[in-house]
Amino acid sequence: MRTSKKYRVTLIGEKDNGKSTLLGKLLLLTGAASKERIDDAKGNMFGGRFEPAFLLDNFSEERQNGLTLDSTKASIFYKDRSLEFTDVPGHEELIKNMLSGASESKAAVFVVSANKGEGFTSQAKRHLDVAVLLEMKSIVVAVNKIDAVGYSQDRFNSIRKDILNYLSRLDFEGKVTFIPVSAYDGDNLVERSKRTPWYHGMAVLDAVVRAAETEKPQRRSNRLRILVQGEVQNEKHTLFLGRVCSGRASQGSRLSVEPGHDDTKIAALFVDGSKAEHANSGKNISLSLGRGVRPKKGSVLYGDRCKPHTLLVVKAKLFIIDNTGMVRPDNASIKINNTTVGVNDISIVKSRVDCNIADAQLTLDKEYPMERFETVPELGRFLLYSGRSLAGIGVVQ
Amino acid sequence: MITVPLQDLGELEERSISVLREAKMQFKRIVALWSMGKDSTAVLSLARKAFMKKVPFPVMHIDNGIDFPESYSFRDSLMEKWGLELIVAESKIKKELSGFSCCGANKTDALKKVLNEYGFDAVIVSIRRDEHGIRAKERFFSPRDKYFKWNYKNQPEELWGNYTSPSEDKSHVRVHPILEWNEIDVWNYTKKEKLPINPLYLAKDGFRYRSLGCTHCTVAMPSNARTIDGIMAELKSTKSEERGGRQQDKEKAYAMEKLRALGYM
Ligand SMILES: Nc1nc2c(ncn2[C@@H]2O[C@H](COP(=O)(O)OP(=O)(O)OP(=O)(O)O)[C@@H](O)[C@H]2O)c(=O)[nH]1
Numbered sequence: 001m002r003t004s005k006k007y008r009v010t011l012i013g014e015k016d017n018g019k020s021t022l023l024g025k026l027l028l029l030t031g032a033a034s035k036e037r038i039d040d041a042k043g044n045m046f047g048g049r050f051e052p053a054f055l056l057d058n059f060s061e062e063r064q065n066g067l068t069l070d071s072t073k074a075s076i077f078y079k080d081r082s083l084e085f086t087d088v089p090g091h092e093e094l095i096k097n098m099l100s101g102a103s104e105s106k107a108a109v110f111v112v113s114a115n116k117g118e119g120f121t122s123q124a125k126r127h128l129d130v131a132v133l134l135e136m137k138s139i140v141v142a143v144n145k146i147d148a149v150g151y152s153q154d155r156f157n158s159i160r161k162d163i164l165n166y167l168s169r170l171d172f173e174g175k176v177t178f179i180p181v182s183a184y185d186g187d188n189l190v191e192r193s194k195r196t197p198w199y200h201g202m203a204v205l206d207a208v209v210r211a212a213e214t215e216k217p218q219r220r221s222n223r224l225r226i227l228v229q230g231e232v233q234n235e236k237h238t239l240f241l242g243r244v245c246s247g248r249a250s251q252g253s254r255l256s257v258e259p260g261h262d263d264t265k266i267a268a269l270f271v272d273g274s275k276a277e278h279a280n281s282g283k284n285i286s287l288s289l290g291r292g293v294r295p296k297k298g299s300v301l302y303g304d305r306c307k308p309h310t311l312l313v314v315k316a317k318l319f320i321i322d323n324t325g326m327v328r329p330d331n332a333s334i335k336i337n338n339t340t341v342g343v344n345d346i347s348i349v350k351s352r353v354d355c356n357i358a359d360a361q362l363t364l365d366k367e368y369p370m371e372r373f374e375t376v377p378e379l380g381r382f383l384l385y386s387g388r389s390l391a392g393i394g395v396v397q
Numbered sequence: 398m399i400t401v402p403l404q405d406l407g408e409l410e411e412r413s414i415s416v417l418r419e420a421k422m423q424f425k426r427i428v429a430l431w432s433m434g435k436d437s438t439a440v441l442s443l444a445r446k447a448f449m450k451k452v453p454f455p456v457m458h459i460d461n462g463i464d465f466p467e468s469y470s471f472r473d474s475l476m477e478k479w480g481l482e483l484i485v486a487e488s489k490i491k492k493e494l495s496g497f498s499c500c501g502a503n504k505t506d507a508l509k510k511v512l513n514e515y516g517f518d519a520v521i522v523s524i525r526r527d528e529h530g531i532r533a534k535e536r537f538f539s540p541r542d543k544y545f546k547w548n549y550k551n552q553p554e555e556l557w558g559n560y561t562s563p564s565e566d567k568s569h570v571r572v573h574p575i576l577e578w579n580e581i582d583v584w585n586y587t588k589k590e591k592l593p594i595n596p597l598y599l600a601k602d603g604f605r606y607r608s609l610g611c612t613h614c615t616v617a618m619p620s621n622a623r624t625i626d627g628i629m630a631e632l633k634s635t636k637s638e639e640r641g642g643r644q645q646d647k648e649k650a651y652a653m654e655k656l657r658a659l660g661y662m
Contacts, residue, residue, distance in 0.1 A: 005405055072533045073526060075402070075579075082402045096554040100536075103556040229415065230422035234449050241418050241447075243411070273450040282407070284414045286449060297422060335559050338419060381557050390554050 007212040010102040012127035013111035015090030022183035024052030071101025138211035147182040224303025259367035264293040298339030308369035320392040336382040424519035427454040436523035455482040
């Protein structure tokens with residue numbers, strides 16, 4: 001049996017614009033929904049019409065209120081690609097659930113209603129902000145409910161113009177594709193619809209497959225970096241648990257512990273609990289180090305001659321959930337790889353009118369090694385907190 | 398026909414191992430639920446990889462006395478082979494109950510009792526997103542309050558491997574290391590690692606169990622799969638869900654949602 005790498009795609013867009021309907025309909029059209037799920041959705045219609053969205057919205061409250069509470073994943077295997085879609089809630093109060101769902105996606109299907117009054121709202125813009133912050137390379141815009149506006153090309157074009165305008169303000173450099181769809185009826189989801197003869201482009205699923213095909217491998221660093229997760233005692237020895245974030249770890253590799261700049265080397269290396277010579281990027285490892293060196297949870301071990309990109313002052317792009325109150329530095333902190341670091345100062349270098357993305361400079365209250373998101377994603381993305389509540393997310397520039 | 402592609406096992410394993418390690422670092426008293434089924438056995442195998450081949454926390458069997466005999470002998474042999482520290486939580490079965498009320502009263506109550514008795518602050522549970530629409534909304538680290546309630550309307554954020562931290566107002570945190578795996582991936586892993594399996598999963602006289610509950614609620618399905626390869630071939634083209642043989646899931650609308658809100662796995 002073949003294994004295929006997952007391509008992660010998130011649905012984004014304002015509430016009620018049809019994200020769950022679109023994904024539910026895709027599941028139905030590609031035969032990816034199980035019989036139980038279909039029966040369950042049909043058996044709980046609350047007196048209304050059949051809603052494909054119920055294939056994703058499984059909580060009773062979600063169905064009664066026609067609203068997604070929390071993210072759900074669903075996989076579709078299409079044209080030899082394993083596509084993992086995440087449906088996220090559109091409601092503005094549920095943005096932290098949206099962020100949790102969208103955070104690991106490489107592309108987005110942005111669902112925006114062509115209906116008067118629904119359209120390109122400020123909450124829809126927040127979702128686009130997030131896609132751009134996460135450096136997604138492709139956005140497929142599904143201009144939905146085209147049935148409700150008489151399959152109007154004019155309406156399609158006017159929405160297209162607004163969105164292109166907004167994306168250029170965000171300095172979005174990726175690919176964007178616009179497709180008129182009716183998620184409920186299935187027009188232009190898997191096959192081109194006859195009801196939009198003026199549209200000559202791809203159907204949604206093909207546009208997603210193309211996004212997956214044209215995805216360039218990231219320009220990842222190949223220098224050795226190991227993130228330390230903690231330590232355990234093993235027959236009198238201390239073993240450090242960690243994960244290789246970039247490069248390749250080898251028995252004997254020379255390391256510098258950050259923060260602290262302590263030099264050491266790998267005395268013994270274990271993969272899956274067995275002694276190993278090498279471990280590649282992505283592997284969880286156990287290590288014993290030179291005597292006296294004691295990295296903590298959250299420390300990063302750097303291979304020879306490689307130094308952290310930032311330690312105390314971090315240039316980052318931030319998405320701020322509520323930008324009216326801005327985050328006050330006196331109770332701000334960031335969380336990265338389960339390590340919390342206080343923030344002494346946040347200064348905004350560049351903000352943009354009407355959007356929640358800002359370029360900022362953060363001064364941490366102690367040194368913490370970070371990397372550019374682009375080169376070592378694991379060490380270049382963080383959560384921003386105001387007190388105990390999530391205030392935003394950021395990626396290191 | 399639904400084609401279920403295999404996910405990349407390497408990727409899945411690394412994620413699961415780092416979830417297990419994070420749990421070990423964050424919590425003081427961890428216990429793993431072990432039903433002797435394929436999923437919880439795979440999780441114990443992953444814990445052995447994460448922690449130098451020794452599962453560093455006790456495992457708990459919620460035993461209502463009516464599990465299959467095959468499960469008990471499977472339990473005892475693996476316990477010895479892997480040096481597991483086993484806790485058996487007896488749950489008294491009430492004759493008149495079945496399905497929803499049975500799982501609610503028995504399994505969940507037994508779990509509550511043991512957690513309180515031992516003061517566990519984290520419970521490792523081998524649920525997967527593909528098992529049930531409700532479980533699809535879970536997090537890797539999922540807090541429960543002192544009434545064991547799952548506050549699914551307001552779950553903590555979980556991004557980029559940053560998990561919720563322990564705090565005062567939680568009774569315990571459920572940790573779900575194989576949340577992202579599909580049924581077929583578990584079999585693929587079981588095969589690769591040559592893990593022992595409960596014989597009930599393989600077809601005998603034209604029937605096999607796809608999911609193991611207890612003798613009261615679990616129904617065998619027609620099958621000729623006598624090997625893991627046979628099971629995987631069968632799964633590749635099924636239109637049915639794994640828990641189809643479980644009574645409690647389909648009894649009433651939203652039974653799973655209600656069970657889970659009460660503290661069920
Ligand atoms: N006319 C028409 N109605 C649609 C279409 N797609 C979705 N709808 C309706 O729009 C409503 C909202 O759809 P959902 O899929 O629940 O919207 P959502 O974007 O997932 O909303 P949240 O989950 O709250 O973010 C439902 O009543 C759908 O039936 C469409 O193509 N045409």
